[in-house]
Amino acid sequence: MKVLVIGAARSGIAIAKYLNKRNHEVYLTDAKVIPEREELINEGIFVFDGGHPEQLKEIDYDMIIKNPGIKYSVPFVKYFSDKGYTMYNEMDVCLHDQPQHRYRAITGTNGKTTATTMLGEMLKLLNPDNGYCGNIGIPVADVIEGHENDRLQLAIEVGAFQLLGLKYFHPFVSVIMNMTTDHVDYFGTEDAYYRSKILVYENQGPEDYFLRNVDDSNVLKYVHDVPCQVIDFSLVRDDVDLCIRDRKVYYHDVRLFDLDSFPLPGMHNVQNAMVAGCMAYLMGVKPEDISKFMDHFPGVEHRIEFVAEINGVRYYNDSKGTNVDSTIMALKAFDRPVHLLAGGYDKKTGYAGLKDYMGNVRQIYAYGDTRYQLLDLGVKAVLYDDLAGALAAASRNARSGEVVLLSPASASWDQYPDFEVRGRQFKRMVQEIRKKNE
Secondary structure, eight states: OOOEEEOHHHHHHHHHHHHHHHEEEEEHHHHHHOHHHHHHHHOOOEEOSSSOOGGGGOOSSSEEEEOSSSOOTHHHHHHHTTTOOOEEEEEHHHHHHSOEEEEEEEEESSSHHHHHHHHHHHTTTTTTTOOEEEEEBBBBBHHHHHTTTSSSSSEEEEEEHHHHHHHSOOEEEEEEOOOOOOOHHSSSSSHHHHHHHGGGGTTTTTEEEEEEEOOOOHHHOOOOOOEEEEEEEESSSSSSSSSEEETTEEETEEEEEEGGOOOOOOHHHHHHHHHHHHHHHHOOHHHHHHHHHTTTTTOOTTTTTEEEEETTTTEOOTTTTHHHHHHHHHHOOOOOOOOEEOOOBBSSSGGGGGGGTTTEEEEEEEESGGGGGGGSSSSOOEEESSHHHHHHHHHHOOOOEEEEOOOOSSBBEEEEESSHHHHHHHHHHHHHHHHHTT
């Protein structure tokens, strides 16, 4: 079977290797240089980087797999779409190839990574080979490789881009955490983005479950005719299936965990834990194990992650805050003055939504491509070319008892390959500041 893989990010390389090991003829192409080029060629994969050569259009493929982040309007992709090819993605191909694995799908604008990590770690209590993968940065191919004769239980984070390319995807349990404006640059309209999210339950059936966030007006507006059992959840109502009563989280009459011993800040993290705990319970994790896990969960890297305290100033890395709603959640987590570092790649969503949450913000240190858009939020904003300049200024201005928060409300692609690289650079720079102050 001849397979063309368009895009050599993590999932592209992973699926190329996966299919190559199964004796498929794999062609891998990327507009950029592929650092692993020689390694992949030595394994028998045909590699074309630095552009998409015309000769690739002359081959008849049995399957084309596209990186979800590449727009369908890209000419090379559009050429094959116009010829009638279906664009698959790595996740769908792998799970269709190994249908014995059971998985839970977590999508939504915010909270996906934290909830997926929580669920994946709890599933490891049942089997150390279980875990999490998907949009969280770990290809499905890497997790299921070598487990053809096993039946894993997986927590899968699914982004909107990925949902467009899923044909067979059939989770046992799924959830849309929330729905707020994001990725308009990719989808063109808010409506198209929201409609992509409801694809998560399209292939589910009567034996499956969908968790519905009844606190979210967009979820209630778009979620209809769900083909499986629906579990309603809420942070504010106690008359639904999954809720808070007497500062304890219950799924019906089963207590999952206690808010008084839950270590993460913010009600958004309580919601993440509610969803993950309920999913874990449905998959066989005992309630007492869920409760113990929640009492000691340290949080997720790049999501309101404590980095250091320097001269009484606490530094937090929220590089995962790639949209306005995510940054709002981060700001709501603090009751002390905040020096906010924000800006980056323009996803055409605007920043007006931040204006009502500036109460604790002393100053905005705006950097990157969108820095000028952050000048009209009702608090002082100063412009910087990059994150390094913004952080240096914030560290000079912040006083003991205050917070320096990186929560960009923007994607990273103007200056960084992804939010993880951005967050790790921020943490390195904070540690350099700490050493200078010792």
